Amino acid sequence: MKNLKCLLPTLFIGSVSMAAPIASFGDLDSAAPDNTFAADTTFSTPSIGSTSLIVDFNMTTPGSFATDGGVLVDFGADAKGLSIVMADDRLVYRANNSGNMYVTSTALGTSTSYRVTASLFYDASGDEEIRLYLNEAYAVDSGFDSGTNHQPTTATLGDIAGGNDSGYGVVGGGIVLGGTAASPGKLDGNNEIAFTGTVDSDLDLYLDSHLTVAIPEPSSVILFGIAALTIIGLRRR
Secondary structure, three states, X not given: OOOOOOOOOOEEEOOEEEXXXXXXXXXXXXXXXXXXXXXXXXXXXXXXXXXXXXXXXXXXXXXXXXXXXXXXXXEEOXXXXXXXXXXXXXXXXXXXXXXEEEEEEOOOOOOOEEEEEEEEEOOOOOOEEEEEEEOOEEOEOOOOOHHHHOEOEEOOOOOOOOOOOEEEOOOOOOOEEOOOOOOOOXXXXXXXXXXXXXXXXXXEEEEOEEEOOOOOOHHHHHHHHHHHHHHXXXXXX
């Protein structure tokens, strides 16, 4: 469970911390978060800097989807930061500073509960990567608007701490990163959009850690789909 205190090892090389990999959601649930932020609050930007991290929370989608569906998580500012935004019926997860990384989730159902787990791997050698999981399964649609919203790696991410307030479940101060799934731009001032669903848990932040839970090969997904269709066909017969 998440309240069990199990410290993860952290290695330091100079001033850059190397990420401790977490290979299962059971191990994640046994780890002690470095910060926990209450639902529907704003707070000072956590000292994430140039480090790997995991954010983990539960949400329920709204009863209908909007083009600009609202900001769930915002760390930092527009020039630096990390965000998870509901856009149409998908989540857009973005990390930004000197480089940009995006992934877009598979389509979500309305009025549906999800565990959302987002991982950022930072490596001083330049092998940054982001991953997004829904209900403990990798849930990135690599084919959706891949020219804009599928950039899971970069070699120049840099320090993403940002300087503005952060928020979870509400729109906080400063500029939040947001937009639509087709065009994830910047929302600020009166254009900021709060998430219209509900956040059902506090947000847990794990620093110097990243998820290595397996990403299914495309061929495996296709074979699974064929097998499922075959079973359905046999049952109908």
